[in-house]
Amino acid sequence: MSLRARLAGIGHHLPPRVVTNDDLAQLFDTSDAWIQERTGIRERRFVDEGTTCTDLAEAASRQAMEHAGWEPEDVDFILFATLSPDLYFPGNGVFLQKQLGMGPVGALDLRTQCTGFVYGLATADAYIRSGMYRRILLVGAEVHSRGLRLTDEGRDTAVLFGDGAGAVCVEAVEADAPAQGDRPSSQLLTHALHGDGANALDLCLKKPGLGSFPFISQEQIDAGDTAPSMNGREVFKNAVRRFPEVIGEVLADASLAADDLDFVVPHQANARITEAVRSRMGLPEEKVASNIHNYGNTTAASIPIALSEAVHDGRVQRGDLVCLAAFGAGFTWAASLLRY
Ligand code: UT7
Numbered sequence: 001m002s003l004r005a006r007l008a009g010i011g012h013h014l015p016p017r018v019v020t021n022d023d024l025a026q027l028f029d030t031s032d033a034w035i036q037e038r039t040g041i042r043e044r045r046f047v048d049e050g051t052t053c054t055d056l057a058e059a060a061s062r063q064a065m066e067h068a069g070w071e072p073e074d075v076d077f078i079l080f081a082t083l084s085p086d087l088y089f090p091g092n093g094v095f096l097q098k099q100l101g102m103g104p105v106g107a108l109d110l111r112t113q114c115t116g117f118v119y120g121l122a123t124a125d126a127y128i129r130s131g132m133y134r135r136i137l138l139v140g141a142e143v144h145s146r147g148l149r150l151t152d153e154g155r156d157t158a159v160l161f162g163d164g165a166g167a168v169c170v171e172a173v174e175a176d177a178p179a180q181g182d183r184p185s186s187q188l189l190t191h192a193l194h195g196d197g198a199n200a201l202d203l204c205l206k207k208p209g210l211g212s213f214p215f216i217s218q219e220q221i222d223a224g225d226t227a228p229s230m231n232g233r234e235v236f237k238n239a240v241r242r243f244p245e246v247i248g249e250v251l252a253d254a255s256l257a258a259d260d261l262d263f264v265v266p267h268q269a270n271a272r273i274t275e276a277v278r279s280r281m282g283l284p285e286e287k288v289a290s291n292i293h294n295y296g297n298t299t300a301a302s303i304p305i306a307l308s309e310a311v312h313d314g315r316v317q318r319g320d321l322v323c324l325a326a327f328g329a330g331f332t333w334a335a336s337l338l339r340y
Contacts, residue, residue: 002175004187005128007340008135009070009169011063012308013056014295015047019145024159029152035159036293040271044162044296046145052086054095056165057141060304061100064137068169072100075169076133078107079124081116081140081300083329084147085109088208096139112195113203114267114328116140116300117166121324121336122191124170134172140300141165147205149227157228160270162296166304183319188338192249195332199238202231203329235328239269242333243277247325250337256321258282263316263340267326268292268302277325286315299328316340 020043021032035041047056057080065072080093093107112119117140124136144161148154170188177185207225208216220226243266251257258281266274271292278288289306298305303324310316318340325335 003129003131003172004175005125005170006173006186006188007168007338008171009064009066009068010167010304010308010311011060011065011067012164012166012301012305013059013063014045014164014305015051015056017046017048018043019046021159024150027150028155028158030155030159038270038272039160040290040292041159041296042293045164047143047163051143053082053084053141053143053165054086054092054099056143056163057092057096057139057167058099060141060165060167061096061137061139064167064169068171070135070169072102074135075102075105075137077105077127077136079110079120079136079138080107081110081112081120081138082142083111083113083116083205083299084142084144092141110300112330112332114269114299114302115193115326115330115332115334117303118191118324118326118334118336119193119332121168121170121188122193122334125188125191128170128172136170137167138170139165139167140302140304142299142301144299147227149224153224154227156232157230160297161228162298164295164298164301164305166301166308168304183317184339186318186339188336190250190253191334191336192246192253193332193334194242194246195330197330199234199331201229202234202331204229236270236273238331239273239327240276242327242331243273243325244280246333246335247281247323250323250335254337256337260321261287261323262320263287263289263310263322265289265303265307265310265322265324267328268295268306269297269328311340
């Protein structure tokens with residue numbers, strides 16, 4: 001029997017504490033006007049003390065499983081995408097497995113930052129098509145707030161990032177499953193994954209790390225090496241080029257065109273990047289997810305949060321042709337095309 005994968009359920013979770021641009025302007029030299037004009041962001045969420053990235057992932061996963069009608073024991077495998085794990089090692093997958101009270105299922109952490117969710121979806125699809133697993137829980141979750149440098153020196157990245165989580169339940173279906181009424185049957189269609197280490201240092205976290213000695217020191221913390229280091233213009237320039245390119249690649253692979261798309265969920269990096277991609281592709285505003293004004297950039301969580309919102313408020317319906325696309329640290333860029 002030939003197998004395909006489909007999204008059986010989706011959920012998301014944002015911590016309740018809202019941090020506005022004005023709140024940040026109390027802490028360092030910035031302004032609501034600058035942040036909104038350059039990024040579109042109005043506010044983001046920060047966790048309170050005691051809440052971990054795994055906690056956010058657990059809440060999003062429980063919502064996704066409820067939507068799919070799954071119990072934790074139904075899950076065969078966990079994929080966890082994050083750049084802000086609770087510990088340097090082990091990865092967050094095993095913490096999530098424990099918190100959800102699951103049996104000893106495999107748990108794989110993905111470290112491709114902004115593209116983590118799309119890489120994870122492609123991985124889940126490959127496992128399912130191969131017959132290795134039938135029910136995979138994929139989560140993208142981040143706690144950025146504890147790693148940001150909320151000072152004048154760190155302001156270029158401190159204003160961008162927020163905390164949050166999104167999760168999907170990916171399940172096996174027969175490849176020739178009948179369509180649902182007049183809607184095309186729900187399945188993941190194709191993916192494109194790319195990376196280019198030539199720009200690795202244009203967006204990175206220098207420390208802690210074992211590429212140089214020491215692993216971490218007070219001097220390195222004071223120098224800002226534990227906060228993201230970013231060449232914003234280089235990221236921006238490449239993102240605007242790579243998003244349309246990689247979306248075009250998956251559409252061509254499926255012999256479809258931009259006009260066929262019902263909905264696009266770009267990684268929420270900057271409202272200006274999303275707008276540039278939307279206008280280059282000639283897509284109407286209502287077909288492109290944009291929620292960065294509420295949550296900032298939540299890296300691996302941004303796509304599942306935006307898709308979950310669109311599914312739960314009815315903008316995305318079963319059978320719709322949806323494209324997910326991301327660009328970020330690595331540089332890595334990626335897209336998935338699916339029938340929801
Ligand atoms: O998921 C991928 C993650 N990253 C991204 O997607 C980032 C992509 N890049 C960007 O979004 C933009 O490059 C930024 C929003 C980060 C910056 O916007 P920009 O238009 O490229 O500004 P800039 O870095 O060229 O800085 C312009 C000015 C500078 O002042 P001077 O040198 O012109 O006097 C900065 O010092 O804005 C200043 N600036 C700020 N001012 C107020 C930089 N950060 C801030 C700030 N508040 N937070």
